[in-house]
Amino acid sequence: MNAPSTTTSRRPRPGRITLRARLTLVHGLLFVVAGVLLLGTTYALFNQRLQADISRTEVSTPSAPSGGGPTRSAGPTLTGPDGRTYTGDDAQRFLQDTQDDLHAAATTSLITQGGIALLIVGGVAAGLGWLIAGRVLDPLHRVTDTARRIAAAPAADRGLHERIALGGPDDEVKDLADTFDAMVERLDRSFDGQRRFVANASHELRTPLALHRALVEMAMHRRTASEDVRRLGTDLLDINTRQEKLIAGLLLLAGAENHLPEPHPVDLADIAAHVIVQSGPEARRAGITVTHACETAPTRGDVLLLERAVQNLVGNSIRHNVEHGGHVHVTTRTGTDGTVVVEVGNSGPTVAPYEIPTLFEPFRRLGTERLVTAKGAGLGLSIVRTIVHAHQGTVTAVPRDSGGLTVTVTLPMTPLSAPGEPSDGTP
CATH class of the missing domain: 1.20.58 (Methane Monooxygenase Hydroxylase; Chain G, domain 1)
Incomplete structure (x- = not known):
């Protein structure tokens, strides 16, 4: 099985916001908030300065009339920028109009145009934030890609020779990569010791x-x-x-x-038929009737391992059965979802549903202890599960109402090559 490509591994799952997108969003929002605060502060300072300038506008009070009569104020007198003189209510209106015009100009230039400029610059900042976040998170992508290649290896000990070997500054990300390398190296040594x-x-x-x-x-x-x-x-x-x-x-x-050897095209129907013939003498000695309905079920895998898996299923069905009068039925077929199925059902004692998961654990047998006289070593279904998982398949067991079990193995389907065609798909 080939490891997934880097492009595929970095493709975000639907409905998930990536860390890069969140960093970009936070960076852009902080920039916009800071820009809004800057515009508001500028507008407040401009308005304060505007009020101060208006208060310093030249306003004079007319002199008292000649003749020594009583003094009467004619209202404030204001000299505008154009040299005209405004008095009384005209001066007040001119002053108010001037203030309103300046407020409108400030609103247009600072709030509207400044807001548009802020959005444009904010978009540019978000784009730069996206690029910077990508550069910062690139070491994490290397860690993730390496971990996925190791996890996607066809065997547990394959791929453990890979290392990230991250360079660059000695920061938290490099600490993470170095720790990951140390963990993988320790696992590699452990698996190497197991192989020996x-x-x-x-x-x-x-x-x-x-x-x-x-x-x-x-x-x-x-x-x-x-x-x-x-x-x-x-x-x-x-x-x-x-x-x-x-x-x-x-x-x-x-x-x-x-370890899974190099897989080859194989028909599970042929394997099942061969196993049934081999199991015939044992079934006859136990008085068990073995029937089959083997249809073509093409897949890829190791022939010896798959034969051992089917052999364990049939052998368990014969041994764990009623004496003299029991039956075993073997079926192979092609599923409707791109899979092939091997199904082995037998008669036998009633099995409780909660006991099914323990059947696939090593050295577990129903109703027997770890004795020399037991029918088996308790490894049959454990080996079946291991072989099936190594072939990217699944195995399940369901108790029958009349007693016994139905064990179903599901594997990926691979069409067999036609005569004269290469089996690996090469021209």
């Missing part, structure tokens, strides 16, 4: 069991071996076989979680 452990366990555990099997078989097949020795050898071989299966299951479980 799986490789060593495969050798150290299988070799003694193989030697044990060889020694028991040699003792059983000696001509001098008594019947008791042969019976004891048979029991020991059964225990040895169970231990081999347990170890193989654990190794497969660990390997499927950490």
Whole structure:
């Protein structure tokens, strides 16, 4: 599975406001608020200065009349900018008109034109804020893209070799990137240790069991071996076989979680039919009837892992069934939503719905303890779930009303190539 591109990973989800947009919006709003406060302050100072200028306008009071009669004020006298002299009510009206004209001019120039200029400059500031926010958040995008590539790797340990290695100033963002690199490096070391452990366990555990099997078989097949020795050898071989299966299951479980080989086109119907033939002797010994309805179900994956998953489903359905008279039904089909389905249903004891999730946990078996005489190691469905998840699919189980389970595996559908055409889509 290819990692998502940087363009796709940075595409915002619908209905979500990105941090870059929020920073731009805050920057633009702060700029506009500061501009409005600046215009208001300028307008108030201009109005104050206007009142002071008007109060200093030349106003004179006419002299008393000659003849020594009583003094009578004719009202204020005002000399306008044009040299004309206004007296009485005319002076008051001229003064008021002048003040109104100046207020209108101030409103037009400061409030209206200044507001338009503020909006234009605010838009420019918001655009610059968008660019600056993008530059500031670019290291965070690198962190996010690296984390998404690691998370989208086809296996858990793939992609852990990637590092951000962020340069630039030693700030909080660089601290975040360095911390992320240290975490990924620690995870890489942990997975590398797990890989070495799986490789060593495969050798150290299988070799003694193989030697044990060889020694028991040699003792059983000696001509001098008594019947008791042969019976004891048979029991020991059964225990040895169970231990081999347990170890193989654990190794497969660990390997499927950490690595998925190169996928190839495969038809689940062929795999199911092959598994049913292989399971025939076991089903006949248990008195179980196995039926199938296998339609073409093309997908891509590892053939051996998918065969093991179907084999575990069918084997569990045979072993966890009613004795002599039970049935198992296997179905493969193509879904309507671009998926393929493998469905295995069986008869058997009634299973409570709340017990279903525990069936997919390792070493969990219904109604049995961790005994040597148990029917299985408790890893069958755990391995199925791990293999299905490694193939980007899902697995669910539903209890049947009459007893037993119906387990459904859903995988992405990939049309099989026609004869003579390349399977990888290349010309």
